[in-house]
Amino acid sequence: MEEHIEVEGKILTVLVGTMFRVELDNKHQVLATISGKMRKRFVRLTAGDQVKMEMSPYDLNKARIV
Secondary structure, X not given: OOOOEXXXXXXXXXXXXXXXXXXXXXXXXXXXXXXXXXXXXXXXXXXXXXXXXXEEOOEEEEEEEO
């Protein structure tokens, strides 16, 4: 089973198709999408929101917002 890296960040911009540009605490920017449970419950996210994300250790430019 692959381990995920849990990080926190702030949403900079809202993109099309439930994608977000998120800035981490160390000023690194990643492309993030919302998880299936958040999409199912119609959770709304806007620019400036603090979010918790899971990242794969193999691709540090993409993340999933949980």
